[in-house]
Amino acid sequence: MSPRAAWTVAVPYLAFFLLPLGWLALTSLWPDAELARALPSHLTLENHAAALAGGGLARAVVNSLLVSGATAALALALAAPAAFAIARLGVRGGRALLAAALAVSMFPPIATAAPLYVALRAARLLDTLPGLVLPYASFSLPLALWLLTGTFRALPAELYRAARVDGCTPLGAFRRVLLPVAAPGIATAGLLVFVFAWNELLYAVTFLTSPARRTVPVALALFGGEFRDPIVVLAAASTLATIPVVAVAVLFQRRVVSGLTAGAVKG
Amino acid sequence: MSARSERRLGAALVVPAGAVLAIVALGPLLATAWLSLRHRVPVLGEDRFLGLGNYRALAADARFWGALANTAYFTALSVALELLLAVPLALALHHVGRGRGALRAAVLVPWILPTVVAAKLWALLLQPDLGLLARLWPGGAAAVLARPTLALHAAILVDVWKTTPFAALLLLAGLQSIPEDLARAARVDGASALRVFRSITLPLLRPAILLALLFRSLDAFRVFDVVFVLTEGGPGHTTEPLSLYAYKTLLRAGSFGLGAAISLVTFLCVVAIGLAWLSALGERRRPEASP
Numbered sequence: 001m002s003p004r005a006a007w008t009v010a011v012p013y014l015a016f017f018l019l020p021l022g023w024l025a026l027t028s029l030w031p032d033a034e035l036a037r038a039l040p041s042h043l044t045l046e047n048h049a050a051a052l053a054g055g056g057l058a059r060a061v062v063n064s065l066l067v068s069g070a071t072a073a074l075a076l077a078l079a080a081p082a083a084f085a086i087a088r089l090g091v092r093g094g095r096a097l098l099a100a101a102l103a104v105s106m107f108p109p110i111a112t113a114a115p116l117y118v119a120l121r122a123a124r125l126l127d128t129l130p131g132l133v134l135p136y137a138s139f140s141l142p143l144a145l146w147l148l149t150g151t152f153r154a155l156p157a158e159l160y161r162a163a164r165v166d167g168c169t170p171l172g173a174f175r176r177v178l179l180p181v182a183a184p185g186i187a188t189a190g191l192l193v194f195v196f197a198w199n200e201l202l203y204a205v206t207f208l209t210s211p212a213r214r215t216v217p218v219a220l221a222l223f224g225g226e227f228r229d230p231i232v233v234l235a236a237a238s239t240l241a242t243i244p245v246v247a248v249a250v251l252f253q254r255r256v257v258s259g260l261t262a263g264a265v266k267g
Numbered sequence: 268m269s270a271r272s273e274r275r276l277g278a279a280l281v282v283p284a285g286a287v288l289a290i291v292a293l294g295p296l297l298a299t300a301w302l303s304l305r306h307r308v309p310v311l312g313e314d315r316f317l318g319l320g321n322y323r324a325l326a327a328d329a330r331f332w333g334a335l336a337n338t339a340y341f342t343a344l345s346v347a348l349e350l351l352l353a354v355p356l357a358l359a360l361h362h363v364g365r366g367r368g369a370l371r372a373a374v375l376v377p378w379i380l381p382t383v384v385a386a387k388l389w390a391l392l393l394q395p396d397l398g399l400l401a402r403l404w405p406g407g408a409a410a411v412l413a414r415p416t417l418a419l420h421a422a423i424l425v426d427v428w429k430t431t432p433f434a435a436l437l438l439l440a441g442l443q444s445i446p447e448d449l450a451r452a453a454r455v456d457g458a459s460a461l462r463v464f465r466s467i468t469l470p471l472l473r474p475a476i477l478l479a480l481l482f483r484s485l486d487a488f489r490v491f492d493v494v495f496v497l498t499e500g501g502p503g504h505t506t507e508p509l510s511l512y513a514y515k516t517l518l519r520a521g522s523f524g525l526g527a528a529i530s531l532v533t534f535l536c537v538v539a540i541g542l543a544w545l546s547a548l549g550e551r552r553r554p555e556a557s558p
Contacts, residue, residue, distance in 0.1 A: 001460070009355050010370055016428070017377050023399050024388045082284035086291035089277030090270075097285050104292040106541055108489035110510045111534035114517055114527045115298035116291075118309075138291035141284060149499050160336035170276050199381040201492045202510065207520060217383040221496050232389060238387045242380055249379040256379070260433070261440035 017103055024242075027235035035232065047236035057237055059212060060219035061244075067129050068197035069214055071136040071191045075144045078137065080186060084174050088160050098146035098149065105142035109202045120207055127209045135203055140193040147192070147259055151185030152178065188259035195245060216241050302527035310521045318502045321528035330504050331529065337419060338508040338536075342487040345426040349483055350476065352431045357438035358464075371436075373508070378432040386496035393421060398424065415505035418498050422506060424492050430486070434479045441475025442468070474548065481544040488537050509533040 001009075007170065029043040051057055086094035116135055117126070125131030155178060163173035179186075201217040208214060214222070220241055223234055306317040325331045356374070363370055377385065392399045393411045400411070411417045445468065453463045479505040495502060500507030500515070509529060517526035 001358055001362040003362060003364040006359040007366075009359040010363060013352075013356050014297075014373055017432070020375060020388055020392055020428070021376065023392060027391060038402065078287055080286045081280035085277035085280035085365075089273050089280070091274065091277035091281050094277075094281065097281060097288075100285075100288060100293075104288055106485050106537060107292060107296065108510060108530070108533050108537055110489065110491070110513045110530045111299055112292060112295035112530075113514070114302055114523050115295040115519070118298075119295070120522070129323060134287075134291055138287050141288060145284060148290060170273050185300070195379060199383075200494065201381075201383055202514065206514065207497075217381045217492070220381070220383045220387060221492075223387075231394060234387065235391060238384050238391075242384050245379045245381070246376055249375040250372045253368060253375050256375060257436055259373060261436055 021242075024235055028239040029230055030232050030235075032230050032234055035230075047230075047232045048240060050233045051237035051240060056211065056214070057219055057240065060214045060216045061241075063129060063213060064216040065199055067132050067136065068194045070130075070133045071140060071197040072194045074133060074137040075140045076148075076186060076190050079141055079144035079148050079189065080179070080182075081174070083145055084152050084178060086149050087152035088157075088174075088178070089170065097220075098145065101142035101145045104138070107139075109139065113203065113206050116203075117206060126207060127213055129148045129213060132204060132207055132215075135199065135207075136197045140196050143157045143196070144189045144193055147189040148182070148185060151182050151189075154185075155181055184255070188255045191248065191255060192259050195248065195256075198245065274541065299531055299534075302523055303531045305524045307523040308521050309523060317524060321525050322532075324525065325528055325532065330507070332461050333504055334507050334509045334512040334529075335532075335536075337506060338488060338510075338533075340482055341419065341423055341426070341490055341508060342540075344420075345423045345430075345487050346480060346483045348427045349431045349434045350421070350479060352427065353434035353479065354439055354476075356435040357442055359434060360439050361442045364451065374432045374435065377429050378436075380429065382429060382492035383496050386425050386493045387427045389421065389428070390497055397524045412498055413502055415502055418502065419506045422490075422493050422497050425497065426487065426490065429493075430483060434483055437479040437482070438472065441472050441478075444475075445471045477544060477548045481541065481548065484540050484544065485537055488540060489533065509536075 018104075026040075028047055029045070030040045030047070031042065031044045032047070034040050082097070085091045088099065095126045095145055112135075120126040120131045133163045159177060159181065163177040164170070168176065199217060200215075201221060206219065208218060221239060223237055290355055303321055304316065304318060305314065306320065307314045307378075360367065360370060360374070390412065395410045407453075411421055449467055449471075450463050453467055454460075460465070489510050490508045491514065494506055494508055494511055495514075498506045500511050504512075510533060513526050513529035513533065514527060516522050
């Protein structure tokens, strides 16, 4: 296939993927009073202001940032040492742990929702953001574990040996030598876990009940439900919620793509 | 420090991750199985052992069979369409020279969006009087989401829009692992581009395709977000998948035992699908392993 033919194939796909987003953006800029017209006479940011008014959406963004950041931090803190141990220290049962993690990643989230709900209520963590982080971390742990094991395996074995010969303890070699070299892989894993937590709906809508705790997906899912907000405001809210992840896609596309395909192809 | 103490350190580093998986994922799964054998409605203070009563109730429940059928149909059609669309897209991504990064980033956008946004976006396009479809085709778009068959297909459309990129990127990784000399040699020998694709690329791409089928069908079977936003399972229960039925049974009806039973059936279906694809993957790999 020549590059020209490849672009000919790609253009309809681009239209299919991007035109709906263009319509969303246009709707969000459309003055509410002019919706009946074929096209707007001018564009406005009033809808975005209306979506942000009341603070519900802004609070949801803050909630999502906190939950996603904490999830990524926790998942990496658990996965990085374990991946290092599996890749470099020859832990017995390492393969079994990777296999178990893969099995867990295939669980439908609903399969654990009821007992988690009961446990969170008993621990008084229902309807709190920390209560959401632990289930999120466990669900994103498999991805982090697989990616980071791959990352540490890909580093030259001599790196670890040399650090040990130079007098580092195993833990010191991990912290001072391997961890900095593995930083790109760790960033990729963190990014994907962050995106996972940012987008998750089922647990969030199950475990969070008060409006003040809503994450972005919950706030958006329940946004139009009250029939108060015109669709242009809903479009503005969706656009605002989209911008952060689109920025991630554009800025880190190479990293995201390598991350989401690496585990799959090696596994 | 000896190899033995290294191994001891290794075990200490692995334990926290293993413990979290056991306590927050495997434990609750077993608890779901246990809960599914009970009649439990916390709001009413009811909690007693029921045996297989919840499963018997499901066997006689038309809404359950409908949800199972919806989920199976959604999974089969959306995954089939995604894979069919993903193959040409992966080939295009593989062969564009300049601008590949930009193309990849553009393709990545639907996949990285929250599913909630994807569903809201399509609800907007299909909106009966002000949506894009209604403007382009007045009358033709009347209430797509209010008609059972159309509504389920709209949900499938959203899923295809959102996850075809993921399937294509998996296939792209597969394409990149195929040595280029193979196709070049075949071309030199006079094979047409189509012939090269059918006789060389496609067979070598088979493991990647099966892998994409595995990941996508497991993911599609647990569909929740798209339908929750698009139709909430309506009209009636005609678009309701298993995850949504289980969610409503748990949270709205407050019936934890029955909800757990629906959840466990969903889990068992996912296991069955996973094992089926894995055995297909294993069969394809074995002959290649001993050339």
